[in-house]
Amino acid sequence: MQYNPRNYVNLDFEQSTGRFKGFFISFKSCIDGFNHIRTLLFLDGTFLKERFKGNLLAARGKDGNKGLFPLAFAIVDFETIANWTWFLQHLTKVVSSARTLTFVFDRNAGLLESFPTVFPSAHHAYCLQHLQANLRDKLRWVDNRGKRYGEMTSNAAESFNKWILDARNYPITSQTNEDIYEVYSFPTVLIDVGKRSCSCFQWQLNEFPCAHAVVAIQNNGRDFSTCVEQFFTIDQYKTAYSGYIQPIPTVDKSSFSEDSFIIYPPTVKRPQRRPKKNRIPFREEKLS
Structure with a gap:
């Protein structure tokens, strides 16, 4: 907090025992940068394997x-x-409370119970890899509202370049007006540049033009940047990473005195070893 005073940090511990409970940190540069990327957040927890265990x-x-x-x-x-x-x-x-967020996380019991009370107006979308294990049970809880920007799993999706790789090979014809086009591909699709839609639905899902829409926009003569969600622009990308985290020069040699307040590590529950079963030695005897 001395070198990055606008970070958001919270350290929680038990008042009675002085034992550690939780440490939360969000760097100011990350807080500012998130305002310039998509309104999509992935939540997850993982085990820590060091001496005091815990979860991240x-x-x-x-x-x-x-x-x-x-x-x-x-x-x-x-x-x-x-x-x-x-x-x-x-x-x-x-x-920011002004942004409607969409969260992606698995069926962790802690998240399922706490999420609706803390973020009642946000949207919840499941990772399809977790749904696949038990489709019927998990679909009862699925909420597909909100903008997912085509993110159907917790993993990184395909890059934009793959969408437009074969765009120049598609023939195109105009229909009805200057915004509606029919692109001959496999299969043939219908593009509405004005409504930012394609019958393949990739433009609507990802919030940036699919390969079919690219050739329609080029033929239409419209500025390509006006057909892409602002979070995919170079300016927003640069702004998201414009902040910095000030290094801490004394991190390895922090000052300490006997009067300093000490927070003790949490009590770690060690897994119990299973008792070994009594084994009867096998002895092969020759038949006389």
Whole structure:
């Protein structure tokens, strides 16, 4: 906080025992940069394997080039409903309430319970890889509202260049007016440049033109930048990464005195070893 005073940081511990409970951090440069990328956040937790164990919770976005954009991190003792609620409550402090967000996460019990109470107006979309395991059960909870920008999984999607790789090979004809075109491909599709739509639905899903739409826009003579969501523009991409995180020169030699307040590590539950079963030695005897 001394070198990056506008970061959002919260350190939580048990008042009675002084033991660590949670640490949340979101760098100011990441907070500002998120305002210039898509309104999409991926939530996930993963185990820590060091001496004191614990879990790392994270909220990540995606920039216009489909690169992962870190927004917030937290270290907690366990991945529980209470800890996810605590994480999401602090997350509300670093995202703008004026933006309607879409969250992508799996069926973690802590997230399913805490998300609707902390982000009641946000949209929730599941990762299809998690839905595939038990489609019938998971579809009861799916909420497909909100803009997903074509992100149907938690993994990185295909790059924009793949969408327009074969665009120059498609013949094109104009129909009805200057905005509607029929592109002969496999299969043939209908483009409405004015409504930003294609019958292949990729333009509507991704919020940037598909390969069919590219040739229609070129033939229409319209400025290509007006047909792309602002989060995919170079200016927004550069602005998202324009901030910086000031390094901490004393990170390895922090000052400490006997009067300093000490936060103790959480109590770690070690997995119990299974008792070995009594084994009867086998002895082969020769028949006489």
